[in-house]
Structure formats: structure tokens, C-alpha cells
Amino acid sequence: MNNGCAVSAVGMDKVIVCINWGTKYGAPYINRLYEMVDANITPPFRFVAFTDTSDGVNPAVDCFDLPEMPGFMPENTIGQWPKSRLWAPVLGDLSGPFLFVDLDVTITGSLDPFFEFGSPDDVVLARNAAKPLQKLGQTSIYRMPVGALAPLQAQFASDPQAVADKYRFEQHFVTKNAPNGVKFWPVKWVRHFRIECIPRFPFNYFLDPRPPKGTRVVIFAGAMNPPDAIAGQYNRRTPHLPPLAHVKRALKSSNKLKSLRQYARPAKWVEEIWSQSNAYNSANEREGK
Numbered sequence: 241m242n243n244g245c246a247v248s249a250v251g252m253d254k255v256i257v258c259i260n261w262g263t264k265y266g267a268p269y270i271n272r273l274y275e276m277v278d279a280n281i282t283p284p285f286r287f288v289a290f291t292d293t294s295d296g297v298n299p300a301v302d303c304f305d306l307p308e309m310p311g312f313m314p315e316n317t318i319g320q321w322p323k324s325r326l327w328a329p330v331l332g333d334l335s336g337p338f339l340f341v342d343l344d345v346t347i348t349g350s351l352d353p354f355f356e357f358g359s360p361d362d363v364v365l366a367r368n369a370a371k372p373l374q375k376l377g378q379t380s381i382y383r384m385p386v387g388a389l390a391p392l393q394a395q396f397a398s399d400p401q402a403v404a405d406k407y408r409f410e411q412h413f414v415t416k417n418a419p420n421g422v423k424f425w426p427v428k429w430v431r432h433f434r435i436e437c438i439p440r441f442p443f444n445y446f447l448d449p450r451p452p453k454g455t456r457v458v459i460f461a462g463a464m465n466p467p468d469a470i471a472g473q474y475n476r477r478t479p480h481l482p483p484l485a486h487v488k489r490a491l492k493s494s495n496k497l498k499s500l501r502q503y504a505r506p507a508k509w510v511e512e513i514w515s516q517s518n519a520y521n522s523a524n525e526r527e528g529k
Contacts, residue, residue, distance in 0.1 A: 254285035254355050255338040260292065261306060261322055267296035268521045269343040274301050275517035276347040280456075288332065290325065298520045304332040310397035314404035321400070321410050323379060327393035331386045336360065341457070342380040344465050346433075346510050349456035354383060357425065363388050364423045365415065366459065369432035377415040377422055380459035381430055392417055428454035433507075434464045434474075441501045445483040449507045458510075466514060472506035480506070 256277050260270055274287050275298075287301050294303040307325040314321055326340065337360045339351070358364055363384040365377030392414065396403045407413040415422055431437060431451050437458060439447040449469065451458050460466055463475035472480035481489065483503070490499035 254281060254352075255288060255334060255336075256281075256285060256351075257288045257290070257326065257334075257338045257340045258343055259290045259306070259323060259326060259340075260343060262292070265343045266293065268518075270301060271296075271298045271520045272514060272517045273341060273343055273345070274298055275519060276345075276513065277341070277351065279517065280347045280349060281351045288334065288338070290332070296524060302332075307331065310393045311400040314401045317401075317404040317408065319404060319407070319409035319411070319413075320379075321396075321404060323410050324393055324396050327389035327396075329387040329390040329393075334386050337383055337385045339383045340379070340381065342459065344460045345380060346458045346460075346466055346513050347456070348451055348458060348509075348513065349429075349454075351456065353429070353456070354381070354425070357383075358423050361385055361388075361420075362423050363414070363418045363420070364425060365411065366430040366457075367424045367427055368411070368415075369435045370461070375415075377411050377424065378430070378432075378459065378461060379411040379414060380461055381425075381457050382414075388420075389414065389418060391419055428452065429456045431455045431458050433458050433460050433469055433510075434462055434504075437507070438504045441497075441503075444501070444503050444505070445487075448505045450509065464504075466510050469504065469507040470511040470514065472504055474502040474504050478502055 258270060258273055260266060270289050270291065277285070277287055289297065289301050289303050290306050291297070291303055292306050297303055307328050309322060310324055310327070339354050363382070365382045366380055368374070368376035368378045395417070396413070403413060407416070433449065437449045437451050438444050439449070460469070464473070468475065486503050487500065490496055493499040
């Protein structure tokens, strides 16, 4: 069911999908992602949001109600299992392949190659930079045909807690159980901000974070999100401090080396991209919406 946003023509080759639930992100993140996509893709394209609210969403975005949660939401499980809603055999009015993108990414290059890579029937994931030797996928940005993971949704729905307890993260479940296996984007296309963009200790105190050459999308898996990167906060529990003050604080901690490594200077390029991709939100604020 459409939630009031404009409906574009179906059947486009380039379909981008995002999902929103709860109060953590909402319309500002949907709008910002849409503008980042619009600035980094060759039209035509269609941008679709499956969301529990369309209030304040840019009318250029096609909004649909969230699909039903398969089974129930596992408890005490850190994976983003609500993403399993998108594994349904029927997904709005979509057909064929779509590119899913998390709401909290920063797009730094063209998205066109993500639609040209491999076969349209492939399930293609980002590589999990946190566990490079395990060949695990990361679902911050992936492409698949509608319904390709429907068997996984049925398997998950039969006992959500057991699946979550075994795999912890929904992306591990997908990597290990996709019916025809998965492929991975070229490594240089998708980079993990905390692991691959922050200089290693001790250079993290002197050099700003920056994406490696060839990066197209920077993901923010884990405790650090773009607003944290902009503020120079390694995570929400660690306030940004001048380098010397952070070193003094770290030396008082129980794990001194870990605390010393958990420092990042403000990422000015993230702030620049996010500010350039905030036009619709800013206009709404000026109009008091």
C-alpha cells in the first residue's frame, strides 16, 4: 500500500530500496539518502522506502508500508532482523533486482556499477570487513531479485529465535544460506568507516579519517554512525576530546591500548556530503514542517 508519496513507473532498471522502522532514523535520513543517490546515479532510477511513516518524506520517494515481520522479532539479539521483511516473495509492486542501501551510509561515488556487476539473478553483498577471513557478507548495501531470499524468510519465520541465536546477525544467515550462494562487490567499492577509513594508531590522532581511493559507499556498521564521524566521536559513549585530553582519559581506563585506538578526528568530508544532501530537510525546517 502506498503511503502518500508519489508513485513512479515500475520496471526501471535501477531500483534503490531502503527500510525504516521506529524512531532512530525517519524521514530526515530517507530524504538525505535519496539526495545522495540522486547525486551519484545516472537516471532514470526509482527510489523506494518501506517505512512505518511517510510524514515529511520527499515526494520523489515511493513509500510503501512495511511488509509483515516474518514470525516474531527475536529478543536479546543484536542483528538487524527486521530487514528480513524484505526477503518476502512479494515486495510492494517491485519485480526483478533491486539495490538495497542502509539509511546511515555516505555515498562517495557513482552507484551505476552496482547495477552492472554480475548477473541480475545474483545475490550480491558487501564484504564484512570485521571478519575478512570468514568470507562473510555485509548487508548495508546489497542487490538481489525480489523473492530470491523467500526460502530464508520461511526458514526464519519457522523459529526466529533459534535462527537468531545460531547466526546472531541476519547478514551471516544470508551469507551461509542464500539458495544459490552469494557474490561480493569488489572490495574497493564499499568501505567500513571505523575499520577502513580511520587511520591506525597512532596516526588517528594526527590524520583525518578518509575513504580509500575508489570508494563508492562508506558504511557505518557498529556503534559509530555518520553524525558521530562528523563530531569526531568514536562511539556514543566516547565524547570527542582534543588529542591530549583523550590520551589522558585513555591511560586511566582498564584497557589502555583499546582506548587509545578508539579515537577519530572529525570527518569533514562526511559533513560536506551530508550537508549537501540535506536540501529537502532544510527546506521543510524553514517552512516549519
